[in-house]
Amino acid sequence: xxxxxxxxxxxxxxxxxxxxxxxxxxxxxxxxxxxxxxxxxxxxxxxxxxxxxxxxxxxxxxxxxxxxxxxxxxxxxxxxxxxxxxxxxxxxxxxxxxxxxxxxxxxxxxxxxxxxxxxxxxxxxxxxxxxxxxxxxx
Amino acid sequence: xxxxxxxxxxxxxxxxxxxxxxxxxxxxxxxxxxxxxxxxxxxxxxxxxxxxxxxxxxxxxxxxxxxxxxxxxxxxxxxxxxxxxxxxxxxxxxxxxxxxxxxxxxxxxxxxxxxxxxxxxxxxxxxxxxxxxxxxxx
DNA sequence: CTTGACCCTCTAGCGACTACAGGGTGCATA
DNA sequence: TATGCACCCTGTAGTCGCTAGAGGGTCAAG
Numbered sequence: 001x002x003x004x005x006x007x008x009x010x011x012x013x014x015x016x017x018x019x020x021x022x023x024x025x026x027x028x029x030x031x032x033x034x035x036x037x038x039x040x041x042x043x044x045x046x047x048x049x050x051x052x053x054x055x056x057x058x059x060x061x062x063x064x065x066x067x068x069x070x071x072x073x074x075x076x077x078x079x080x081x082x083x084x085x086x087x088x089x090x091x092x093x094x095x096x097x098x099x100x101x102x103x104x105x106x107x108x109x110x111x112x113x114x115x116x117x118x119x120x121x122x123x124x125x126x127x128x129x130x131x132x133x134x135x136x137x138x
Numbered sequence: 139x140x141x142x143x144x145x146x147x148x149x150x151x152x153x154x155x156x157x158x159x160x161x162x163x164x165x166x167x168x169x170x171x172x173x174x175x176x177x178x179x180x181x182x183x184x185x186x187x188x189x190x191x192x193x194x195x196x197x198x199x200x201x202x203x204x205x206x207x208x209x210x211x212x213x214x215x216x217x218x219x220x221x222x223x224x225x226x227x228x229x230x231x232x233x234x235x236x237x238x239x240x241x242x243x244x245x246x247x248x249x250x251x252x253x254x255x256x257x258x259x260x261x262x263x264x265x266x267x268x269x270x271x272x273x274x275x276x
Numbered sequence: 277c278t279t280g281a282c283c284c285t286c287t288a289g290c291g292a293c294t295a296c297a298g299g300g301t302g303c304a305t306a
Numbered sequence: 307t308a309t310g311c312a313c314c315c316t317g318t319a320g321t322c323g324c325t326a327g328a329g330g331g332t333c334a335a336g
Contacts, residue, residue: 006313006314007313007314008312008313008314017293017294018313018314019293019294019295020292020293020294022315022316023292023293023294027292036301037301038300038301038302038314038315039300039301039314039315040301040302040313040314040315041314041315049269052269053268053269056267056268056269057268058292060243060246060247060250060268061240061243061247063291063292064291064292070265070268073259073265074259074265074268074269076259077258077259077260078258078259078260079258079259080256080257080258080259081254081256081257081258081259081261081262081264081265082256084254084259084262084264084265085251085254085264088247088250088251088254088264089251091247092244092247092248092251095240095243095244095247096244098240099237099240099241099244102199102233102236102237102240103237105198105199105233106230106233106234106237108198109198109199109226109229109230109233110230112198112226113223113226113227113230116219116222116223116226118218118219118220119218119219120215120216120217120218120219121211121212121214121215121216121217121218121219121222122215122216123219124212124219124222124223126219126222126223126226127208127211127212127219127222129194130191130194130195130198130208130212131187131190131191131194131212144282144283145282145283146281146282146283155324155325156282156283157324157325157326158323158324158325160284160285161323161324161325165323174332175332176283176284176331176332176333177283177284177331177332178282178283178284178332178333179283179284196323201322201323202322202323
């Protein structure tokens, strides 16, 4: 008899919220576990490993569908590693795109803020920079 | 009589989707405009200015609630510019946090990918790096 | 008079959870 | 034995900022 885990213990062990675990079950990332007499979920150590995998992949920013694909791949250990590499590389490129976008945004936002040197809203360069042509004042 | 705009013209002029404009109206970012006999929305040039402002702020990544605050501020032009500056600076710090988080993630993800040098999933370092201790194989 | 582009409202869906509400279970303590 | 409390259950609705679709009405051109 292997030791069993309540959902709370599993949550604590993996740094996941209880509701999140139930949600992963609902969307099919983890299988519905056995139940105790009192209808409590009873997890096995294997579930802990799988959930850790999911959390780690999520922490690295993989979307759920990519996590699902990685889980499927890791289940069939005879397969070629190339698909795994492709998924991860694709994700890396997505992260790079996000960083580039945010960096450009940061530059522009920073320029807008630097233009402000106090005064009233009517003179404010930030507001001015946001509205191209406000016909009421200005 | 000022010239009026249909929602489609307004959308085109501001680079917004029609549905988005209706949604902005629903959440109170723009006031419900007058209607034509056929129940079409009839916008005025002032609406165009306001929507341009909203779009520009959104493009800079301001969340809706901050856009709302900026709009309120820009409506009262006698007020001190400091609040505007505070909102923008706060948002800039949020953007910086996001960039820092993504950059850290990128570093880690990149390291994981570099460790892969082909072979089967069983030998894959990417999968290995994701799962800390899979008791089935390894 | 018909076609087609536009407009209307209302509802549901996206991703990835999070937060209740309204109950049941299990264990320790008085 | 009773009671309290921490934990668990299901189900639903909310988050953010839209987006997509169903099922219809309106308007101008040909």
